[in-house]
Amino acid sequence: MNEYRICNKHPELRDQRYPGRFCLYCGEEILRVELRDGQLALGEPSGARVIRYVAALYEGRQYAIRDASWTEDGTLILILEGRTGRFRVRTPALLQGFQEPSEVLSELEYMLG
């Protein structure tokens, strides 16, 4: 069982491997996803510490991520090096990527248009 540190107000979960951006208890933003060296890095908002790196995997092949942005409902939109178009990562897949030991985002959906 993992224990995570969530936010200053809710210190009862003290592990650093919390799989999300917002505190489950109060909704405060506690971690941020940034693009580093072609991978997504989940880390402290200050940027001081990265907790976990996640790579993008599409059709069995790993790609460097060129750009990442969020939609309002928490979906991540990726642009990959060497691939045209945009790819969508829904939150259940994000959770899987940042929580599972494999550390890859594998459920990328190619977006038409």
Place this chain on the structure above:
Amino acid sequence: MRCSRCGLNFQDLALRVDTRALVIDEKGIRLYCPWCREVNTLDLRSLNMLYRGERFYRWGISRASSQKGEYLVEFGSLVLVFPEDRVETLTLDQMCYRTIPIFQNQDGSLSYPRLPVRKEFVEFVDLRRTPLPEVIIERRLYRIELALQGLERTERVERPLLAFGGDRPVLEGFHLVLWPNVSYNQWRQYFVRFGYTSDQAGPYRIRVYARSRRPGEDSQPDWMSLKKLPSGAQVAALGIRPDWLAVEFESPAVREIVGGGLWQVEPPTVDQYPDIPVTLAVDFGTSNTYMAYCKVREGDPVPLQIRDCSRYLIWGSWVPTCLRYPEPWLPTQGFAPNGATLPSEIVTVEPLQRWEGRPLDNWQPVEDYGIVGAGVQVQYREEEHTVAGFKWQETLQPPAFRASYATLQAKYLSLLLLVGLANLAREERLGRGLEVQFAYPLAFDEDMRSTLESTLQKVSSFLRNAVGLPVRCTLRMDETRAASYSVGELGPQYSAYLFVDIGGGSTDIALMVRTERREVCVIVDSIRYAGSALVTALSRGQCLREGVSEAEFRRLIREAEGLTTLQRIGNVFDQRREPAIVHKDQYFYRYLIEYLARILAAHIISEEWKDFRSQQEIDIIQRDGYYVALYPLGNGWEFGSLLHPYYVSQRFALELQQRTETILREVLGDQRSNFPAVRVVAATLQSIHPKAAVAHGILKASDIRRIESLGSPLRTILGWTVQVGRIRRVPWHRETDGYTVPQEEAPIQPGLSLDCPPDEPPRFPSDLAGPYDIDRNLNQTRQILNRECLRGREWFVRTPMQIFMEHLFKSHLERVV
């Protein structure tokens, strides 16, 4: 449980969460989504747990363990940690009521609870596996095999019946009612009533609850207590169908619940409304409102007979029909004609005085106000609880509520149509494709029409929420035109129809010329001179027995189905005042005759009767006479029965004909023989009641002959010669449609004063008090003429004769003795 916004499954979160740091209420635990921040509520019932009064109750064997004072519940990968000292395992004694009430139905059967379980714990029960209970009266025992969620075995529960001191352990005279008894899943607005006629409640205080959502709230089903009314009955308006009703008996001595049970309301069985294209037509009258419907493009209009749509879960008594308190349930019966009429009145539970100056928007039907249907005896002080006349702002009673007349219209029409739609559902005529169409009196000005239109939008919105159908209420046409559509074919000798619809607040008049090829409305007129004027005159003129208020008089007229019946019963009219009653009645109709005779005479004098006709037709009319069929529409004709059993045909039509002839002779003199004789014959309405004409006409409008009009919706004559400024006189027979200046006339310049000279023909009948008899020198009325007739336009918007009828003759009826 998935996030309602992004779909993340919380059960996939490999986390241990301390519930002490979370917001928890009876609906569940609040969790923020780690990825989209949406607030989600984890329903504790999915964990076989409930949260009540700061404590957690659990049952069954959940995926849980206990360690170091913590109670751990696994929810997928998520582990929820509860403080062990606040988690309690339920016992059957905690879950169930101590004793069970059993009620006697009127047909000899018994009504007893589906479950003996306290309302807080109904979630624990697996109803599909719980068979119906058994009651053994001899042993005074209630027995059920209770299946609980998460537990395979069932638990036998035996409870004694609630004792209340009688010989048999059953309670008599109680009712628990749900309205309406419909099975559509999308129908949302329901009402519940619990009451009794006996005093068998004995020492207990009874509380009734419904599990439902509150109207307008998008929340989990919740228990709400019914509102207690002055009589002791309890009611609730529910925004969604309840699934359970709880009846609890509390002992005031020990202040605890000693018995109770849960009655189930079965879920609706029909998922979707059928595709039925039905039009509902509403004649929203000043005193009464009538509804009829028909299938689009098919069949004749059918009166929407109002019947009882209640479903009795406990039927030891009916909902009372003798009201000692103003607590109207939904109408179970409509008034004549056809049981499709309801009074245009609102009855408030609280005295009206308490609502003065307070907003009425939050009024809930049944809880705060209602409509009293037929078959109800009223014993409370009606005038303290009745709002009437809200079709018009200036006739609303009591006057303190006139500023809220649009709100009152919306409240009334919402409830009326809800009753109507429930009755349509009962007839299996409610479905997608429903349209509700209204007509409006021609006397409505633009503002009034726009107010009613905006009221109808609110009503549509209420109905959309209440019944889950895209109901659209629209103003289809004017009432006069609507009534004209309801009439059947005439015999060949008639040259014109004269429709006179005497309603409660307005009399609508239409004169339709009939030729071989065309039917053209040449007069469309509306005056606020109608049945309620006579009701008020009789009431304020001391013609009623002591103690009979105006509100009661109106209700008795509806109940009696005929004024002669009311007269015969002898408990309404003051017999000593009979001459005054007859005089007022005669005066009422004679003023109307004067109004109509001038219209008919003008029609002849202006030679308008020749328009649209061939020379051959003109010659025949000239030879045989101009036959006018008089159609008496509306409830206002009912008063004529006090004067003669066949008043319209034997008296009114004849007097109208005679008065028209007198005017023609006076005005035409030697030329009279050059014009046709006028013959007025009262037509009988075939298979239609006078009150039904407007609603049926709306429905027939699409499938019957096309009636032409002369442009503007309103067209009449001045009725009295008008002096404009110092020199100009506009003759009494000149037409007006409110907009167009007639060819023979020049526009009236602004600033010129108007007057009605007394000596102009046609002279007012000498035995009928005229304008100059009622208002000496016309001192007060002249101001009204100058204010109302032109309203800044170049031609007449209102006519002097309309002003006389509405301002002078109507109020004079009160003084006639």
